[in-house]
Amino acid sequence: MSEQKLTAELRTEFGKGFARRAREAGKIPAVIYGHGAEPIHINLPGRATTLAVRVSNALLSVDVDGELHLAMVKDIQRDPIKQIIEHIDLQTVQAGEKVTVDVAVHITGEVAPGAVASQEATTVSLEAEATHLPTSVEVSIAGRKAGENIHASDLILPQGSALLSDGEALVVRISEAAGEAAGEAASA
CATH class of the missing domain: 2.40.240.10 (Ribosomal Protein L25; Chain P)
Known part of the structure; x- marks a missing residue:
């Protein structure tokens, strides 16, 4: 930037x-x-x-x-x-100095049919060089199935930045769509 x-x-x-x-x-x-x-x-x-x-x-x-x-x-x-x-x-x-910033998480793509994604964290804390601050972090959910959750440690960070948030923090939860779960229970 x-x-x-x-x-x-x-x-x-x-x-x-x-x-x-x-x-x-x-x-x-x-x-x-x-x-x-x-x-x-x-x-x-x-x-x-x-x-x-x-x-x-x-x-x-x-x-x-x-x-x-x-x-x-x-x-x-x-x-x-x-x-x-x-x-x-x-x-x-100062140029070259590392600073702590909160960066927005943007979700791209569509989950697999029968699954739904919910964003659990809208930002993550990063350490980055003051003159090269990232504006956002993108995470792709394309084709992900129910149960394939995305944690902070799974994010692909911009070059030169390091994750400060807890790596186990849930960023995106992917679960079964409510209609799918109800349909399976009725047919069983």
């Missing part, structure tokens, strides 16, 4: 009133922290930032007065009603 570039401005005022005025001006208050450095309080452009953080595990290149900061979104605070972003916490990362 490539990094999103954003230009930020330093902020020197704090508090609810300032944050409200910044949001009214189309900006999002944020803080960049990590690696033992002092936190940097900034304002990010509202629309560009909202678009950039739509992607899970977004990697941002933030320009603060000519100084570039490579950062990951650590937390986003949203208005509970309007769902607009009120504040973002960014964590500094």
Whole structure:
């Protein structure tokens, strides 16, 4: 995944009133922290930032007065009603550094006739290089029969990433379709 570039401005005022005025001006208050450095309080452009953080595990290149900061979104605070972003916490990362991320699991394919699949885990935790974060992990259920469950250890991970979730954690359960089981019981 490539990094999103954003230009930020330093902020020197704090508090609810300032944050409200910044949001009214189309900006999002944020803080960049990590690696033992002092936190940097900034304002990010509202629309560009909202678009950039739509992607899970977004990697941002933030320009603060000519100084570039490579950062990951650590937390986003949203208005509970309007769902607009009120504040973002960014964590500094370095190229080559390994970070922990939760990655979505996407199911592809169709199970064998008479079977049904249910997704038990929608995400798995991975360790990956900060500049090569996976956006998802795909798992194929094509032709799988009832009883052929898929565990986290069965997933094919993107290159350079390692599984941190429990390997025995159930990701996809494949069982008999309810109609099939009832039909067999009636005929017995």
